[in-house]
Amino acid sequence: MAAADNEITAIYYIQHHLQNLTFGNHPELGWKFASTSTEAAEMGFWAIHVDTMGWSIAMGALFLWLFRKAGQVATTGVPGGLQNAVEMVIEFIENLTRSTFHGKNPHIAPIALTLFMWILLMNTLKIIPVDYFPELFGRLGFEYMKIVPTTDVNATLGMALGVFCLIVYYSCKVKGVGGFAKELSLTPFNHWLLIPFNLILEIVGLIVKPISLALRLFGNMFAGEVIFILIALLPFWAIWVLDVPWAIFHILVVSLQAFIFTTLTLVYLSAAHEHH
């Protein structure tokens, strides 16, 4: 941390590290990067977290580039190092899909792969020490830089929204719009008098799915990030005592959260493909 600067208090440090680089139209100041968190809040809904978008797209592109490259040189003969690693992930996702998803849809496994690798790469950014990028971008003139997209609730909710759209899309595609409406209104109690009750129950259940997905990932990553920042506030000689075990523990959390998000998405999509 920038301990030399005595004016920076611990609270400011924490707030600074948890603030996204926001670009938007401020009602008074016009189009600009928000220089304080209140300014960012005042920008309202039509602002964008440039750091979250940038880093998440970079990670997604990295994943697609890496796997595309492996796919282009993929041979049926003896595979090389990159191909081996990529095939291991693909096989893992295929097995996961086969054991979780009980329908026949060739698009489900690639969706799961995209989610898993993307979230895994975004989460992995957390292993990078918390001060590196804020410091670097601070020198370049950017006030804020939060590099882990999954610690931004917008990112996790955005992905969950995508999953929600997939659930609704496949429900309508497999059962038809009428079938889907029937499922929403006539389960769990198959009686016309209970249709309003069923509807409330089912719609809540439907909406809770993406929200729980998003908040689980966000909560885990955000909490971990806060702990990393708190550890970074310790005297420099004590940091590693806590930082190293926490980082090692996070190797588990990072992959586990990516795995949970993927598995639950598969479960939800499998339910969307099932007739009742």
Next chain:
Amino acid sequence: MNINMTLIGQTIAFAIFVWFCIKYVWPPISTALHERQKKIADGLDAASRASRDLELAQEQAAQTLRESKEQASQILEQANKRSSQMIEEAREQARAEGERLVASARAEIDQEINRAKEELRAQVAKLAIVGAERVLEASIDEKAHRKLLDKLAAEL
């Protein structure tokens, strides 16, 4: 911690990534993976088939060996039998030949003896006559004493 456009941006990014993955990333790797799986399965299959073939061939070889051994022993036995038969035949022939030779030799000897006896008889008669001539110093009528001399010779 504000909900803003980032939410929509992330959803769009997610959609694009998923589309790209479905279209360009998943198929080649998955295809290669499954093709290799098939190749390996085929290879293992071929290996097991080859080992089965080998087993079969070994069995066949053993069978052939057994048969040829049997044949060889049969041939050997036949040869042995044949050779002993030949020896027997040869022995038989030799004995017959020997007996024949012995018989003919004996016949010849008998003949010779008879001839010698005849000759001897004739010479003795002649000798006796010559001796008698000498003893008597007189000419004896050969014709008159012929009968006597022949009788003498027959007694020899």
